[in-house]
Amino acid sequence: MASPPRLTREKIDVVELLRAASGPGLGGTSIFLGTVRRSEDDGPVMAIEYSAYSEMVESEFEKILTEARDKWPDARFAVQHRIGRIPLGETSIAIIAATLHRTEAFEACRYVIEEVKARLTVWKKEIFEDGSEDWREGRERSADSS
Amino acid sequence: MKVRCRLFARYAELAGLEEVEIELPGSATVADAVSRVRAMLRGGELIPKHTLVAVNHEHSPMDQVLHDGDELALLPPLAGG
Numbered sequence: 001m002a003s004p005p006r007l008t009r010e011k012i013d014v015v016e017l018l019r020a021a022s023g024p025g026l027g028g029t030s031i032f033l034g035t036v037r038r039s040e041d042d043g044p045v046m047a048i049e050y051s052a053y054s055e056m057v058e059s060e061f062e063k064i065l066t067e068a069r070d071k072w073p074d075a076r077f078a079v080q081h082r083i084g085r086i087p088l089g090e091t092s093i094a095i096i097a098a099t100l101h102r103t104e105a106f107e108a109c110r111y112v113i114e115e116v117k118a119r120l121t122v123w124k125k126e127i128f129e130d131g132s133e134d135w136r137e138g139r140e141r142s143a144d145s146s
Numbered sequence: 147m148k149v150r151c152r153l154f155a156r157y158a159e160l161a162g163l164e165e166v167e168i169e170l171p172g173s174a175t176v177a178d179a180v181s182r183v184r185a186m187l188r189g190g191e192l193i194p195k196h197t198l199v200a201v202n203h204e205h206s207p208m209d210q211v212l213h214d215g216d217e218l219a220l221l222p223p224l225a226g227g
Contacts, residue, residue: 034227050226051154051155052226053152053154053200053219053221055203056200056203056219059203059204060203081226081227092227093226093227113227116226116227117224117226117227118224119205119224120224120226120227121154121200121219121221121224121226122224122225122226122227123154123155123156123222123224123225123226124225124226125155135155135156135159135222136225137155137156137222137223137224137225
């Protein structure tokens with residue numbers, strides 16, 4: 001079965017990704033889902049439009065996963081970033097790390113999402129209820145922001 | 147030499163285009179190319195001199211020497227996830 005694409009315009013299918021990352025010896029699986037949200041600081045966001053430098057997303061995802069496999073050789077990963085207009089409450093990114101035990105699963109999943117946040121050539125534009133738009137760049141407030 | 151320069155997200159919106167070919171002298175660096183793009187494009191002065199860049203799909207420093215046919219990408223601050 002072909003691996004799920006790493007960049008998609010469709011809704012993210014977490015079950016399909018879980019299937020891609022599963023293995024008979026892998027007893028711990030960690031899932032990170034980034035979801036389009038609004039906060040008091042952001043104002044009335046109704047969607048986020050994601051765009052990407054697609055060719056570089058593919059190569060950078062590959063590098064990040066190669067690094068992660070070097071650190072956790074037994075792990076299997078599945079990753080997918082959605083682009084296009086994503087409504088409030090829907091998933092923009094999914095990272096799945098399946099390892100032998102839970103500790104490595106959490107660590108590996110955390111490693112991949114942090115590297116993705118720092119390196120993946122993806123941009124987002126907030127779409128507000130009144131129809132106005134604003135590029136959201138350089139104001140990610142913390143590593144806990146999705 | 148000729149370098150294909152690609153613009154994304156806010157930079158593309160500022161310039162009103164996503165791609166431009168620029169002519170540079172041999173041994174020109176990324177910094178030289180960014181200066182050229184800032185000067186030649188509408189809204190180019192709003193692109194930071196030390197913007198993130200990639201050459202041939204690799205994150206790259208400003209002093210990297212370019213070669214004929216390279217693809218240079220000017221990258222606004224990343225915001226994936």
